[in-house]
Amino acid sequence: MSEVAELVKEEKKAEPLFSKKNRKLISNPLDSDNPITVQVLGICSALAVTTQMVPALFMAGSLLFVTVFSNLFISLMRNTIPSRIRIIVQLAVVSLWVIMVDQLLKAYAYDVWKQLSVFVGLIITNCIVMGRLEAFAMGNKPWPSLLDGLGNGLGYGLILLLVAFFRELLGGGALFGFKVFEAIGIKYQGNGLMLLPAGACIIVGIIIWVQRSLNGYREAH
Amino acid sequence: MQTKKEDYNVRQSNGYIIFYAALLTVVCGGLLAFASQALKPAQDANVELARKASILSTVMVLEEGANVNQIYDTRIREIVLDFNGNKVNKKASDVNIGAEYRKKPEERLLPVYEFLSATDSTKVENAVVPVFGFGLWNTISGYIALEADFNTIKGVNYAHVGETPGLGARISSNDIQDRYKGKKIFDGGELVSVVMQKGEGLDYSSDPHKVDGMSGATLTAKGVNNMLKEYFGCYEKYLNAAKSANQQASL
Numbered sequence: 282m283s284e285v286a287e288l289v290k291e292e293k294k295a296e297p298l299f300s301k302k303n304r305k306l307i308s309n310p311l312d313s314d315n316p317i318t319v320q321v322l323g324i325c326s327a328l329a330v331t332t333q334m335v336p337a338l339f340m341a342g343s344l345l346f347v348t349v350f351s352n353l354f355i356s357l358m359r360n361t362i363p364s365r366i367r368i369i370v371q372l373a374v375v376s377l378w379v380i381m382v383d384q385l386l387k388a389y390a391y392d393v394w395k396q397l398s399v400f401v402g403l404i405i406t407n408c409i410v411m412g413r414l415e416a417f418a419m420g421n422k423p424w425p426s427l428l429d430g431l432g433n434g435l436g437y438g439l440i441l442l443l444v445a446f447f448r449e450l451l452g453g454g455a456l457f458g459f460k461v462f463e464a465i466g467i468k469y470q471g472n473g474l475m476l477l478p479a480g481a482c483i484i485v486g487i488i489i490w491v492q493r494s495l496n497g498y499r500e501a502h
Numbered sequence: 503m504q505t506k507k508e509d510y511n512v513r514q515s516n517g518y519i520i521f522y523a524a525l526l527t528v529v530c531g532g533l534l535a536f537a538s539q540a541l542k543p544a545q546d547a548n549v550e551l552a553r554k555a556s557i558l559s560t561v562m563v564l565e566e567g568a569n570v571n572q573i574y575d576t577r578i579r580e581i582v583l584d585f586n587g588n589k590v591n592k593k594a595s596d597v598n599i600g601a602e603y604r605k606k607p608e609e610r611l612l613p614v615y616e617f618l619s620a621t622d623s624t625k626v627e628n629a630v631v632p633v634f635g636f637g638l639w640n641t642i643s644g645y646i647a648l649e650a651d652f653n654t655i656k657g658v659n660y661a662h663v664g665e666t667p668g669l670g671a672r673i674s675s676n677d678i679q680d681r682y683k684g685k686k687i688f689d690g691g692e693l694v695s696v697v698m699q700k701g702e703g704l705d706y707s708s709d710p711h712k713v714d715g716m717s718g719a720t721l722t723a724k725g726v727n728n729m730l731k732e733y734f735g736c737y738e739k740y741l742n743a744a745k746s747a748n749q750q751a752s753l
Contacts, residue, residue, distance in 0.1 A: 363519045370526060377530045381537055388541040391548035 298424065306428040310436035313496060317440040318489045322408035326400045327441055328481040334457045337445035339393045340400060341438025343382045345431070347404050348413060350378045352430030355418040362419075371414045372405065379404045409433055444484045452476040550595075554578075560647035560657040561617045561628045579616040579626075585609070587739035599643065603634040607736050614740065617647070628656050629744065631737050635729030638721040640664035642673065642729060648687075652745040655696065658682045660726065670722030678716060686710040687734050688741075695731040698723040 297303075316322045323344075330340045354374050355362075362370050383401045386394040394401075404410060413433050418426040449455055452475030454462040462469035474480045492498075512518055554574040558564055564573075580594035585608045594613035602610040617628040630647045640663035647656040660673040672678050685696045694711050702717035715723050734741070 361513070361522070363513045363522055365514065366519055366523060369523070373526055373530055377533060380534055384537050384541050384545070387548065388544035391545075391552065395552075 303425060303428050306425055307432035307435065310429075310432040311439060312436075312492070315436045315440060315492070316409045316412075316433050317437060317485065318492055320409075320412070322412055323437055324485070326403060326407065327437075327444060327485060328478045330397060330400050331441055331445040331448050331481050332452065332476050333449045333455075334442065334445045336393060336396050337441045338438075339386065339390065340397055341434070341441045343379075343386070343397070343401050344404055344407065344409070344437055345434030346382055347375065347378045348410055348430035348434040348437075349427055350430070351375045351410055352413055352418040352426040353423055355414045356421060356423045356426035359419050367419065368411075368415075371411060375410050375414070376405050409437055440485070440488065443488060444481055447484050448475045448480055452480065556659045556661065557615050557630050557645050560630055560645050560659045576623075577618050577620065578630075579618055581614050581616065583612045583614060583737075583740050585612070585736060585739070587737075587743050599632045599634045600641065607732065610736060612736055612740070614737070615645070626650065626744075629741075631733065633729050633733040635725055635732065637662055637665050637673070637725040638670050638719075639666070642722070642725055644673075644729075646682075646730070646733075648741070650748060652741045652748065653686050653688045655682050655685045655687065662722075665722050666719070669716065669719040672716050672719065673722060673726060681713040684710075685713060687730075688745075691742075693734055693738050695727070695734050697727050 330336045417429045451472045454469040555570045582590045582592045597611045615630040616626045619625040619627050628647045634643045642662045644660035658679050665671040699715040700720050706712040
């Protein structure tokens, strides 16, 4: 019995940091298990902060930071957390990192902070963060949890930037504030719809459509 | 050694939960307090820079990447007045507009930011005065720049804390702020301020004391109107004195 246990232990020790399983933790949320397009979490901020690339980039970075560190810390604490107050403990840890991000942005990226402050605050209740803590970090070791946070943060950021790319390009004719169409000499009248939340809904919908047809998704009957 | 089950049971006891919650609070609170203190200087510098930028934005167009601190230091002369228009020996940066607002108008300290000519640093091109008041949900504030006649509005910059996005929050957009340009606050010798009207889409370009309203945000507009009226009243003695000094100079 103990021999078997030791064997299992040995095997686990030998597992490389980026084993196939661990790599999947990062790659799955980017595509087949994407938090926005598949799990449909975090839609609120995906609609709100994606009119331009810069705020979307900062929002993606902030969420990445929060998911990684919340996942890591909850995983480290997972064996001590009393199950009756586990949601509150998770919330406390998430808010800790969210306020950290908020304060850091206020100190080093003030203009972005003014634009994002509300949404950074709302990361606390962002379903992605809580969902990953409850579904993954509470039951897994720190390293895989960290990777899971990284994967989901990146998956969220990827969609955010993709949506922001189209919205800023089509809505304002620019990318990162750089007037693309003017630079190549095309007169472009910005499409106002793309700047409204409805524009984001349409783009997210198209992304989901493209992704599903690429992955061969079929609605179960 | 404890088994897993015993360990689990310990974690369910009330004592453990209370201890755990208390410890967590102290640790998280401590970390946040530390972060807040460590980042405060950088944050204060940002707030100060934003204040300077919003003052300058009423009189000039700030290019992206402009050295706001340098422009502010060379072009802006700060003075602080009392209600009677006399200079008070205080620094404008030490005056908290929001705190002054809670005092009676006659007791307020009133900063003026004089925008000096680029070529002649004794010549005041514009006077920028701060304003403060209540919108619909929370405080609103701003800066009003007046031309050298101390009557015509050169530009305004409004900020708000909690007005409704898309409605009252529009006061911080250029679209609304540009409507104030060229309006006059005095009619002859009488202070009448500038009043934002109810309803939107009408042309008030022929009336120097009215600006087009914001549809759906009449209460915020009322707050803005009260704010302007009150603060122009506070600065009236200074404006009158400056106006007559200016007229004599030009004679």
